[in-house]
Amino acid sequence: MANEKGSRSLWALGWKRLRKDHIGFVSLWMVAAFVLLALAGALGLVASGWRNEVAKPYAPPTLLKSLGPKHVQLTAENIDAANKASEQANGQPSTGTSLTADEDPLAGDLAEASKNEGQYQEAATQKAETLPMGADLRGRDVLQKVLKGTSTSMLVGLMGSLAAIVLGTIMGGFGGYFGQKIDDLLMWFYSVFTSVPDMLLLLAFSAVLRRGISTVILVMALTSWTGTFRLMRAEFLKHKSREYVKAADAIGASHLRRMFVHILPNVSYLLLVQFSILTVALIKYEVILSFLGFGVSVTQISWGSMLAEAPAELIQGYWWQMACVTLFMSILVTAFSMLTDSLRDALDPKVK
Amino acid sequence: MFAYIIRRVLQMIPTIFGVMLLLFILFNWVGGDPSYILAGKSMNATTLANIRAQLGLDKSQFAQFLIFVKQVATLNFGISWSNQQPVSSILAARVGPSVTLTGFIMLVSTVLSISMASLVAYVRGSLTDRMVTLICTTAMSVSALVYIIAGQFWLAHKLGWFPVLGWGDSFAKNLVTYLPLPVLLGVIVSLAPDLRFYRSCFVEEMNHDYVRTARAKGLSEPKIMLKHVMRNALIPVVTSIMMSLPYLLVGALLLETFFAIPGMGREVIMAVDKSDFPVIKAITIYIAILTMIFNLLADIVYKLIDPRVQLK
Numbered sequence: 001m002a003n004e005k006g007s008r009s010l011w012a013l014g015w016k017r018l019r020k021d022h023i024g025f026v027s028l029w030m031v032a033a034f035v036l037l038a039l040a041g042a043l044g045l046v047a048s049g050w051r052n053e054v055a056k057p058y059a060p061p062t063l064l065k066s067l068g069p070k071h072v073q074l075t076a077e078n079i080d081a082a083n084k085a086s087e088q089a090n091g092q093p094s095t096g097t098s099l100t101a102d103e104d105p106l107a108g109d110l111a112e113a114s115k116n117e118g119q120y121q122e123a124a125t126q127k128a129e130t131l132p133m134g135a136d137l138r139g140r141d142v143l144q145k146v147l148k149g150t151s152t153s154m155l156v157g158l159m160g161s162l163a164a165i166v167l168g169t170i171m172g173g174f175g176g177y178f179g180q181k182i183d184d185l186l187m188w189f190y191s192v193f194t195s196v197p198d199m200l201l202l203l204a205f206s207a208v209l210r211r212g213i214s215t216v217i218l219v220m221a222l223t224s225w226t227g228t229f230r231l232m233r234a235e236f237l238k239h240k241s242r243e244y245v246k247a248a249d250a251i252g253a254s255h256l257r258r259m260f261v262h263i264l265p266n267v268s269y270l271l272l273v274q275f276s277i278l279t280v281a282l283i284k285y286e287v288i289l290s291f292l293g294f295g296v297s298v299t300q301i302s303w304g305s306m307l308a309e310a311p312a313e314l315i316q317g318y319w320w321q322m323a324c325v326t327l328f329m330s331i332l333v334t335a336f337s338m339l340t341d342s343l344r345d346a347l348d349p350k351v352k
Numbered sequence: 353m354f355a356y357i358i359r360r361v362l363q364m365i366p367t368i369f370g371v372m373l374l375l376f377i378l379f380n381w382v383g384g385d386p387s388y389i390l391a392g393k394s395m396n397a398t399t400l401a402n403i404r405a406q407l408g409l410d411k412s413q414f415a416q417f418l419i420f421v422k423q424v425a426t427l428n429f430g431i432s433w434s435n436q437q438p439v440s441s442i443l444a445a446r447v448g449p450s451v452t453l454t455g456f457i458m459l460v461s462t463v464l465s466i467s468m469a470s471l472v473a474y475v476r477g478s479l480t481d482r483m484v485t486l487i488c489t490t491a492m493s494v495s496a497l498v499y500i501i502a503g504q505f506w507l508a509h510k511l512g513w514f515p516v517l518g519w520g521d522s523f524a525k526n527l528v529t530y531l532p533l534p535v536l537l538g539v540i541v542s543l544a545p546d547l548r549f550y551r552s553c554f555v556e557e558m559n560h561d562y563v564r565t566a567r568a569k570g571l572s573e574p575k576i577m578l579k580h581v582m583r584n585a586l587i588p589v590v591t592s593i594m595m596s597l598p599y600l601l602v603g604a605l606l607l608e609t610f611f612a613i614p615g616m617g618r619e620v621i622m623a624v625d626k627s628d629f630p631v632i633k634a635i636t637i638y639i640a641i642l643t644m645i646f647n648l649l650a651d652i653v654y655k656l657i658d659p660r661v662q663l664k
Contacts, residue, residue: 203620287495
């Protein structure tokens with residue numbers, strides 16, 4: 001890939017074309033920001049405190065407080081006050097929650113507990129009434145959660161598709177380059193894996209493996225290498241009889257060297273496009289898997305496990321967690337899809 | 353043609369063997385010893401030994417694989433581990449709701465997306481075209497989950513236009529009462545990607561020379577679109593629909609879970625949740641066979657609608 005005058009490499013040309021494409025360039029920066037966020041989250045630099053219960057349960061978003069339900073948290077005083085109010089309104093004593101000491105089987109225990117209460121001093125933390133993006137059931141900051149969830153989902157998508165690309169390229173390379181028996185065997189693998197729908201295969205794998213981020217990545221790599229395999233097999237088949245590969249053979253380059261030093265750089269632009277398509281697909285799969293409970297484990301957080309809390313919250317009127325996840329996810333997926341389209345245009349060698 | 357079909361059917365045998373091997377490795381090696389799951393609370397050495405003997409786990413790996421091969425060959429997958437019913441009767445009860453649901457989604461979404469795609473492709477480059485493409489891209493960026501959660505909440509719970517969930521015994525009641533909302537949401541989810549793909553098929557055909565020739569000889573625009581462009585553009589469309597048919601059987605698993613429709617997809621999820629291996633294995637085998645049959649059908653249909661295609 002010499003960058004000489006007159007003949008510039010495909011990558012340099014592609015970069016030049018991508019910079020001219022405004023939408024593609026903006027998408028590139030947005031995706032880069034998300035990748036940085038994923039790395040920072042994985043290293044614990046961002047949102048490491050997402051588990052902390054910093055606010056009252058379901059504290060509303062600061063700016064949109066009026067759109068949520070009126071009550072934030074019911075206390076015993078609220079209930080008592082409501083009971084008193086209804087008593088006065090009806091003019092008769094309500095059944096209420098108050099029991100005499102004889103009727104209440106727990107009265108003795110409670111009296112002792114309140115006597116000893118002073119011994120167990122809890123550090124009283126001031127719980128916030130509102131947060132920028134609201135809080136969830138346990139008073140955790142939705143913004144922190146969504147940042148950590150973004151990090152998890154991105155990491156699963158990126159690592160999963162990287163592993164799938166490596167697997168698919170190696171297998172496709174061997175199949176296309178050597179042909180014959182190796183190709184037959186690999187094509188058999190390919191037909192086996194493509195005859196079962198991805199989602200079903202993902203579920204079958206996650207039925208037998210234990211839950212966790214690394215399992216999700218492994219499962220995704222094992223189920224989604226097929227597209228890259230087909231692509232790379234066709235490319236290696238086409239390139240192996242080209243003159244430059246024959247020339248490499250003539251100067252004594254080994255098979256592996258010809259495959260991965262000579263042919264691979266010439267087809268690598270296809271891999272970049274394939275990588276970005278696959279990442280988006282895997283992020284979407286991860287969301288569904290985690291939602292169903294077959295993805296990340298319960299101690300981790302991802303977009304899918306956040307969405308899993310959404311139906312129960314919506315019924316009570318707490319819409320912010322779902323809105324927040326949807327916003328983050330659609331920004332990333334839109335940027336990634338636009339970047340994919342721009343990359344495809346920019347790196348197509350037929351366009352000069 | 354006949355020889356071609358025979359050859360393709362024979363080619364399915366090694367593939368189905370591979371699927372069997374994959375499932376066997378997954379569930380018999382990676383999955384660990386299922387007798388612990390099955391014994392449950394009454395776990396002691398005799399129960400475990402009994403269960404192992406019943407499942408054939410005390411035999412050699414090869415003999416166990418032969419048992420599985422026999423199950424697949426006779427299509428008798430034994431009994432479910434979670435509710436002790438024959439797997440075949442469970443699956444037979446699940447096919448109907450799944451096919452009803454996905455069939456209607458497929459029908460409505462295909463008719464809508466093809467007609468919209470041809471219209472949008474006809475005015476390609478215009479503001480309408482760009483707006484539709486933009487809306488599709490945005491719509492595709494939102495997870496299917498969000499559409500289903502939001503749709504179920506607002507349309508069924510808040511506005512009360514549809515029942516929140518459920519499924520009945522009679523086809524007519526399902527069609528009128530329970531089906532509309534899941535079908536609507538399924539169509540919303542699949543419309544945007546279909547529309548974009550079909551639009552690109554149409555646009556590609558409309559750039560060909562034969563369209564200009566047809567215009568030059570004075571054919572009316574509807575005739576060009578319907579008779580010339582449509583026929584060519586539908587070739588990739590029909591293929592993609594044929595290929596997606598078996599996927600649809602499990603593809604609606606989210607809708608089935610949300611709306612409590614007793615279909616295949618929900619069964620898969622429940623089976624994975626309860627480690628009900630026989631059910632997962634049976635469904636995977638059936639879907640794999642269906643996928644291969646539909647791939648073959650897709651190639652044959654391809655030949656029928658496009659006489660230029662040579663089957664090799």
